Amino acid sequence: MSVRISATCNGYNVYSAAECIAEFNQLRSGPAAIRPKFMIWKISDDNQDILVEKISTEEDYETFVHKLWETTDNDGNPAPRYAIYDMEYHFGREGKRNTTLFVCWRNRHAPFKQNLRYLGRMQFHGVDPSVLVVEADRIQDLDWDYLLTEASGDQE
Numbered sequence: 001m002s003v004r005i006s007a008t009c010n011g012y013n014v015y016s017a018a019e020c021i022a023e024f025n026q027l028r029s030g031p032a033a034i035r036p037k038f039m040i041w042k043i044s045d046d047n048q049d050i051l052v053e054k055i056s057t058e059e060d061y062e063t064f065v066h067k068l069w070e071t072t073d074n075d076g077n078p079a080p081r082y083a084i085y086d087m088e089y090h091f092g093r094e095g096k097r098n099t100t101l102f103v104c105w106r107n108r109h110a111p112f113k114q115n116l117r118y119l120g121r122m123q124f125h126g127v128d129p130s131v132l133v134v135e136a137d138r139i140q141d142l143d144w145d146y147l148l149t150e151a152s153g154d155q156e
Contacts, residue, residue: 019052027086028100038064040071041082043117050082061085065142068105078109080118087132089148099151100131108137 020041027036040054054067064085073079085101106115115137132151136142 020050023052023055024084027084035086038067038083038085040068041084042071042079045074047117053081061144065139068103068142069107069139071105071107073110073114077111077114078107080104080106080110080115082118087147087151089151091152097151101147101151102131102133103142104133104135106135106137 020039023036023039026034027039030036035057036055037057037059039052039056041050042053043049044051053071056063056067058064064083068081068083071079071081083103083105085103087099087101089097089099091097104118106118108115132147134141134147134150
């Protein structure tokens with residue numbers, strides 16, 4: 001099944017570049033030894049594409065949150081981003097579960113116009129519907145316990 005990820009931003013459709021799709025597929029099903037744990041994407045300067053900015057195999061969730069928090073634009077200002085994290089957690093007696101966490105990060109300290117670029121709806125075509133989508137503008141919005149509750153449907 002082919003995967004396509006797009007965003008509607010300020011009335012314009014922005015599509016993920018082929019590199020994003022390849023890395024997303026690697027995160028979901030690549031060999032464990034080289035599988036990314038998270039990636040951070042940005043909208044291109046010409047507002048046409050979603051591009052890969054950072055890929056990491058670091059498994060620590062706090063490292064992911066820190067990397068997302070410290071994203072900056074070309075002028076060094078805090079910047080909004082899209083991010084994906086391969087969430088692994090234990091689900092009671094059912095054991096280990098995996099969910100893909102998608103974050104629309106709009107840093108409240110970023111310039112207003114930049115945050116506007118990241119407003120809108122993300123669409124995942126050909127992706128497992130269990131993707132957990134979170135819109136965040138504060139670090140507290142990315143609290144691990146809150147995300148576990150969301151991922152498990154509060155059934156733990």
